[in-house]
Amino acid sequence: MQWTGLNELREKFLEFFESKEHLRLGSFSLIPQGDNSLLLINSGMAPMKKYFTGEVTPPKNRVTTCQKCIRTGDIENVGYTARHGTFFEMLGNFSFGDYFKREAIAWAWEFFTEVLEMPKDKLYPSVYMEDDEAWDIWVNEIGVDESHMKRLGKEDNFWEHGSGPCGPCSEIYFDRGEKYGCGKPDCGVGCECDRYVEIWNLVFSQFNNDGQGNYTDLVQKNIDTGMGLERLACVMQGVDNLFLVDTVQNIMKHVSKISGVEYGGSERNDVSLRVITDHIRSTVFMIGDGVLPSNEGRGYVLRRLLRRAARHGKLLGINGPFLSELADTVIRENQKAYPELTEKRDTIKKIISYEEDSFAKTIDQGLALLNTFIDQADSKVFSGEHAFTLNDTYGFPLDLTKEILEERGMAVDEERFRELMREQKERARNARKDAGADAWKGEGSAASGLPATVFTGYTELCSAAKVIAVIQNGQRVESAGEGAEVSVVLDTTPFYGESGGQVGDSGVLEAEGLSADVIDTTKHEGVFLHRAVVTEGTLSVGDTVNAVLDSMRRKAIMRNHTAAHLLQAALRRVLGTHVEQAGQLVNEKHVRFDFTHFSALTPEELTAVELMVNDEILKAVPVKMEEMPIEEARKIGAMALFGEKYGDVVRVVSVGDDFSKEFCGGTHMDNTARLGLFKIVSESSVASGVRRIEAVTGAGVLHLLTVQTQAIQETAQAMKVLNPAELPVRARQMMAELKDKDKAIETLNAKVASANLEGVFQNAQDVNGIKVIFALLSGTGSDALRALCDKAKERQEPVAAVFAGISGGKATLAAACNKSAQEKGLKAGALVKEVAQLTGGNGGGRPDFAMAGAKDQTKLDEALAAVPELVKKQLGA
Template identity: 70%
Template sequence: MQWTGLNELREKFLSFFESKGHMRLPSFSLIPKDDNSLLLINSGMAPMKKYFTGEVTPPSKRVTTCQKCIRTPDIERVGITARHGTFFEMLGNFSFGDYFKHEATAWAWEFCTKVLELPVDKLWVTIYQDDDEAFDIWTKEVGVAPERIVRMGKEDNFWEHGSGPCGPCSEIYFDRGEKYGCGKPDCGVGCECDRYVEFWNVVFSQFDSDGKGNYPPMEHPNIDTGMGLERLACIMQGVDNLFLVDTVQNIMKHICRIAGIQYGEDEKKDISLRVITDHIRSTTFMIGDGVMPSNEGRGYVLRRLLRRAARHGRLLGINHTFLADVANTVIDENKNAYPELDEKRAMITKLIHVEEESFAKTIDQGMQMLNSLIDKDFNACLSGEDAFRLNDTYGFPLDLTKEIVAERGMTVDEERFHQLMQEQRERARNARKNAGADAWAGENDVLADVPPTEFLGYEKSQTEATVLAILKDGERVDHATAGDEIALVLDRTTFYAESGGQVGDVGPISSADALIAIDNTTKNHAKNFIHHGVINAGTISVGDRVQTEGDPENHRAIMRNHTAAHLLQAALRTVLGDHVEQAGQLVDEKYVRFDFTHFAALTPEEIHRVETIVNGVILSGTPVECREMPIEEAKKLGAMALFGEKYGSIVRVVSVGDFSKEFCGGTHVDNTGKIGLFKILSESSVAAGVRRIEAVTGLNALQYLNDTLAQLGAVASALKVTSVSGLAQRAEQMTAELKEKDREIESLNAKMADMRINGLFEGAKDINGVRVITALFSATPSNALRTMCDKIRDNAPNVVAVLAATQDGKANIAVAVGKEAQQKGLNAGKIVREVAKVAGGNGGGKAEFAMAGAKDLTKLDEALAAAEGVVSGMMQ
């Protein structure tokens, strides 16, 4: 065997199976498509489950892939050992009802011994204990020595997840030598030590489990194999773990240069290096496939990985953003195999930079929260709940929390913290278990025998068609009558089916005997267009001829908005930069809602520039061209693909001159002049790094302008301004008048406060040299309480003022403590907390001033009466 780089190994595998008649498919996106059982793709076969179940016809009966995968069962373990990782690549060859055990085993052995030239005396094969057929094939046909075949039980060598295709498997192991062994006499294949490494799993899917212990044989058995690319690279490069593999090591070396350290010199620093290396690989690939940071789902996984990497950067002494720089190395190491990373480089690095900057602020917020918890906690132990929340929300490791509280003479309830962490792991584990059980659950597709619908809507607005199926209450029926809610499937249609952010077409479909009002059109994975609606009159039957009339004006409005969305994206990239990518859109007959990647609110000037550019293209009357072409030709033209989307070999490209070229299956106007007018209504934030623009076109834009002018006219009339043009001047004048009145009110409140304060000091109680003032005011806002407290504290350093006030059915309590009183151990935050408890309230603050709310207004007098006791108790 010869040292071989990871990228070369990937190519050797895929080329080998291409030579065996397999179609090489690019890696599927990490985001599962039409599969709610998975959060992220976690194996080579996961995105092809419907090929195995027969729900979708594969492009070839023989397929080979190198699939990007993410597994996150124990993120917190990554880095602690060199074994754990979240991102990996899975090599696989698959047969969908074509070849089976004979070919799969022979090719696996040929690749290992002939292509990779792995020593035969280092290889072992395991089989399912009852699979005599596999034993005979391995020994008699492939030529593996019988003594190098190990039979193992169902737990190890039978692949099964809930119901669906399943079967025995064979695994190939590599013996790394005695120095990696445990030394036990029975050490062998299957031992938990590091000597025997399983690197290839060949699954013989030959049964169809019903989930109840019954395993009838499949009519057309399948082959599903999986080989970890990084694990294979470890073997071929003679290294102990994935972090020493060439491409991964190049990423780690970049981090070492930034931190000014070397891997292998300090175990604690090595942990941080492994965490950052693994997590930046994962996040770069996830963003490249369209995952955006968020607080739930796969977006939360991304955010958690990024934040964990950033925190470990700080532990290495890196006190500036650096992850985006390292992401460039990830892209450079993988761009030949995954060109989409290079295409999305600006977007990936920008998003990582912004998220890391945001986390730096989050860490500061976490410190503020921790300091607040310490200040208000009377106990000498920080609760496990608080420590857990700091870890989960702000990424604070327990060690950091312990170190900080120790400086204040406190400890942490570690037992409760670990209990909560374990509960979180159990929830995640159960979620994964449930997802796995459903992984092979097929759809109960009532349209399985209905051929795909022919879509004619690009060229025609109406057509004659035949009714192929009628759905009512989820079931197939032969006919339906007036008043029934139904779904129609036709052999052909001009109705666009909801997809790509464009809503489905609506309008009438009629036959000689019926009129159906369609209110939505969708399509399934088999490309059946499903027309949802109500029968207004007559009866419709399977086999009837119908006319797809539709709603022409509604359809034209949708086309105007969809073409405008393309112009908007091009304009945004012109004004903001190439990092702008579509992150979602909704195009209907009323408006266009466009989500895009950007990391700051647009300024009024930027919005104006975008709007001006789009309207300029509209006024130019540029032709809009829609045509299908090979995907490589489309990429050469510079056509933009939807962020994170995967396409077939033939794509539809919508071009507006040289201004905009996009992959798109939607409907569009044939000339930009038909859009009429484009007006942006709003610009807002959707999530971290994602902005949203809502806009209108055509008649909707005209309606918006008319409504706005009408509202301005009404405002002008109310303000007694003769014309709309005078509104701004009148508004400035009124603002100045209101500010002057506010100043007068503030001055009067200050005078009233002075008058009240003078009277308060007369009733002050002396407690061990501290003057304690209590008072209750009605119809007094909380800011007035604060003002009085400030004045009292400034005038008397040895005072404690406890003031309560009610207004509009609510009550507040404010406490001020002068400097001399503070020196005697009095703290406003602690006083207000105890006083407020009497009236069913709570609150807190600093030593010199604090406020609290009170729920029971009837107990305010009782609360104020308790103040003297609270102060006396604290002084003692």
């Protein structure tokens, strides 16, 4: 057994199964395609579940892959153990009704003992306790001595998840030697110690479970095998954990170089080195597949990984951003197997840099909030809820919170914190799908099993077609009468099925005595579904109809789709090549284009983009559409949709010789001149690092001009401006006048409030030697309230004041405690928070001054009346 690099191991495995007539498929995207049961791909079989269920015909009955996977269920353990990681690669060979146990076992043994030259005496297969067939193959055909065999129970060696396909497993273990053992006499396969490590799992999918514990043989028996590439590399390289595998170790060495901290120096630093190394791998691959940071779903997973890595960089003493630099090493170590990482390098690094900079500000916010919580604390025990909020919302680690609190002589309510963490984990566990097992759940739609529809809509607006199926209420029916709402499947159609951000076509299906209005068109696994209402006659399976598009609507959609391509090309020229499509909607009204960028576009940038697109339109540039092998498309520089999975042959849409080249299956105009004109309507933020532009073309531009011209005319009339060109000047004058009036009113209100302050003090209540004042002041804004609080703090005697002001329909609370009152234990932040909560609001601040919002203004009087009692409570009186 020779030392073998991870990249070489991957290639050896795939080449071996290609020699066994398997089709090598590239790794599927980490974003599940057409599968809502999974957040991220987390097993080798997950992307191929429809091949196993028979919903989709596989490209070949024998397939081999190396699949990128993300699992974050044990993220808290990553770094603290040597074996946990969020990113890994899963090697697999799959049979869809082709070979079964005999071949799967024989090839696994051949690969280990002949290709990798693993010592046979180090290998220990296990089988399900009742699987005599697998036992017999291992012992009598392969020749494994029974002393190296192990029968295990259902929990270990039987794969199933509720009802559906299931079957026994056979796992192969590697004996790492006595030094990893527990020393017990019965130590062997199945022991909890680290001596025997499972490296390959052969799953024999041969039964169907009806959910009641009854098992019947499947007509089509399948093979699903999985072997973790990093775990195999650990064995082949003789290292103790995945962080010492060559490609992963090179990333960790880069972290050490940046931080000046060597691995193995201290356990605390080793944790941080492992966290950063693992998380940057996940981050690079997730962004490479189109995942963008956000506050929900897979975007939240990415953000959490990025921030956890950045935080551990701080713990290592790294000041400033560094993760983008690490991304280069991740890409270099993986570019041979995943060349798309090199193509997306600029985008990956830009997104990481932006998110890391954003988190630097968030960490500062977390520190500020921690200090606020400390000021508001009523005892030496820091709230577990506050510690959880800091951890969950701001990524603020508990150990850092504890360290800061210890300096203040405080401790955290860790029991409550861990209770909240357990509740969160339970929620996550309930939501998390189990390594692809739930991929077996669900039934195919009524269209499953039908032949793929032939699409003629690239060249035709009307086609003769045969009705293949009529679907009503989710069930196939033979016919549907007038008024019925149905989905119609045709053998041929010019109707585009919604995909790639382009909406589905509408139109009519007609024949003699028959008419059905098509409202929308969608696709399901290559089958086009025409959502229609029968308006005349009866629509039946076998009918021949004319499928006629709403050609005016289709052409408007095509204009907007071609505009989307021009827009992306212009954005990349004006803003930079980090711009990638992050979402798109093209319909007959407008184009909505989402793209990766990290700040709002300036007016100058928007103008430059708009002019560039219109320049291409006015040049009347030809738009060419052609199919070609994917590698040829990449060579000519065609852009692929971020994170999308493509086949071997792709359709490329080109505008001119070099302005725009994109992979695209949508419909387009054949010349840019047919777009008419292009006008940007709006530019906005969609998510962190993602911007959105909405624009119109053709008749949409005329409609926009009509609406805007009418709005300008009505505004001019309302402002009594005869010449609309004078509107900007008049608007600025009016705003200045209003601002001056607001300032004058605020100043007068402050003077009135100040004049009344002495009267308020005369009505102050004495609470344990503290003058407690409170008042409701209508027409008083936040600036006036702040001024009143400043005057209250100037008093010599102990003073606690709470003022409520109402201005512009908004109610604000302000509290002040002067130095004498603070010495007695009062804190303005805690006081104003409790008063605000009585109105349904919230807030807080410093011990001397704080403000809050009042939600229910009808409860202000009641809340202010409670101030003396709240002061008593805070004093402990």
